[in-house]
Amino acid sequence: MGFDRFRSLFMNLDTRIQLMIIGVIVGLCSGLAAVGLNIGLREFSGLLMQFQDKLIWVLFPAGGLVLTVLILKYVFRDFKGHGVPEVIFSVSIRAGALKFRSSFSRLIGSLITISSGGSAGPEAPVIISGAAIGSNIAHYFKANEMMRIAVTGSGAAAAIASIFNAPITGIIFTMEVILGEWSATMMFPVAIASVTGTIVSRLLNGNQIPFQHRIFDVSIYDILASVGLAVAIALFSLLFIQLLKRVSTILDSWFKNALIQAMIGGLVVGCITIFLPQVRGEGYEVVRALIGEKYSLGFGIVLLLILMKMVATSFTLGAGGAGGVFAPSLVIGSLGGWFYFRGLEAVFSQVQFSGASLFSLVGMAGMISGTMQAPLSGIFLIVEITGGYDAILPLLLVSFLTTMLVKLIEKHSIYHFELVKRGLLLRPRTDGRILSEIRPEELLEKDLIPVYPEMVMRDIIPLIQKSSRNYFPVEDKKSGQYRGMLFFNDIKTLLFNDDMLNSIIVEEVMQVDLDTVSLNDSVIDILKKFDSTNAWSLPVVENGRFIGLISKASLLDHYRKELKAQTDI
């Protein structure tokens, strides 16, 4: 009772205040989820560390993956995958609707996957939980769809903001990757949630990549060298994307059973971690060591580490592990930057470069740009981690160059390619989105006069006088079933012939082989039918009965109105 009163009070508030309150709640939940997941990961990993010297260590990733798959598939009945595409799918097709159980299922799954040794990032699970929390709060308050989309995006923003203590990155990531729309109305709750998430993170020390601010002395050589870095990072990105795609499809086609997939994938990861324990988990300690310049590994080992991190992540995620590619991308990027810097130093030994730390940071931004096609997110992440604009020039250069280079081969980001392939990525104010929002019944022209197959032409004349249209649906007199269409154009010569008037019946002159559409068809399908049949109008038949007509003219009229309604003023 109390809750209902609270809700009705809330619903009477101004929309902006509603958005603000929901934004704060979502930011809080998402921030707590992020911090909670990190604490859980630390505790669990510590618990499992005591088995490090034993042989059973190899089996931990496999065990973790099997447990994750069991829980996700049989307890929560959720899909496999990293979760971010699901959030994007939800805001582009389902107006931000997400299942309530998504708000914790991935958190638990990723806790098991990552702490047992799987190589994956905790960002995606936090993003989907935050988004699901936001979506369900919006649903509870009966918010409209635009608000729900904005609030769903807010959850994602708060997740990124609290993990990296980076509020701007949270906003930019949401706009660039999740929503694909830069409007003030959308940005408002996203910004509120981002701020709240950051506050939670600061209070509870949730920042994953703490960095002591220092001044980078960026010289012209560093900037020139960053062009080469962009090429190197683009290659790593392409390799990583390919591996992620391939391993998943190979595992799917070789092993039908999800549990066997998980076991095989886990064993591969386990074998890698014996030799390269740095590959384990989300890998932030590697990033911290690299940007803190506390790393002293050989040139070859680093290259191996980069490749193995890719393989381990691909197997972890491909085998059904819960987790994302954000943290692995950061690890690969920082290692790649470090690797490139060491190579550079060896070749141009006289030139004074700014340092491995700078290249690791820029490499991280490049990797985010390359795998996620999100250059701005990468740039702002590094700006916020380092707390300054010292590195902005190489950052800009590497981020946008990498994005462009990767786009030459991979048109869509790791989050989007699956949705694009299935035609499910509909960005706001695009043709596909507008068409997907119009429903066929909105286009229906109903003011048509039905005729019967047995009518002679003379009976048609008064109907033509009365009708405002040039076509008539033909229906069975008894059952009312749709039989065909009668076009004025087809019969006009008959109408002026007195002998024919009484001898020709409708059945003989109606068109029966016309394509029909149903109200369940999407407007996109209907348009395809228009194109393939060259028709100007198509009859709509539902359960064998004629219920109206959809014409290209009314479609155009409606399309324009829809576009006008969606235009931001």
Add this chain to the structure above:
Amino acid sequence: MIFRLKSNFSVFKSSGKSVVKKTGPGLLNRHDIFVKLNQPPMKNTKYITTKEVARLMGVPLVTVSRWAHQGKIPCKLNHHGYIFNRSKIISWAKSHQFHIQETEGTIAGERKQAGVGLREAIERGGVFYDLEGNDIYSVLENAVNLIELPVDTDKERLLNELINREEIASTGIGNGVAIPHPRRPFNLSLQVPVMPVFFLKKNIDFNSVDGKPVFVIFLIFSPTTKIHLEILARLSFCLRDKKFMSLIRGQVEQDSLLKTISHIESELENTEKHGI
């Protein structure tokens, strides 16, 4: 628009010099019609329903409720459904370049317009008996002089237009009926059709299609082509009615003429509504 017309009518003056017999309300009483047309179709309350928004913006009902659901259009949700603040809707529609239809009767598919009925047109024009004249020209001249028109109307030009039209093709449509009218809507600042009826003193040759002499003239002034077509359709429906024809042959009194017409018109509207 309507205000301009109102002032036009306030300077009307009666101009018939040889009014033989005139019954019924003339043009002067047309104020009533404008009051009716002028009435706001919606109650000027603050909130309006989905249906009214759909009518106002000229979009289907389902579309408006979808927009409300999606949050594209400003609205509130209460336990009856969505309600809309009228002024907010209007400013939203204007800023999104929607054409707002403030007056009623413009929904797609609704063909009947206010004041288009035949009976009203005759009431406005009046019924005249024993019109003098021996040929088309004199008959039309007398008819034009009889009817009441806005003072600034160029009656000579109007007459010329009518004669012109007769020269192209006779408006004698057979069975002793003629329907003279200008070729294009004549600039009479009309909003509604006006149709004075004249019974001739003696039948004249009108070059009719069937060669029969004409005994009655329906003079038609329509504001638009669309309304002209509607009037023609209604009139031809009446003229096909045997009872109606025998009535006008007997130079029936105005009251029973109007009564018959409205009876036939309501019959026509009923068939339109319910199909065959």
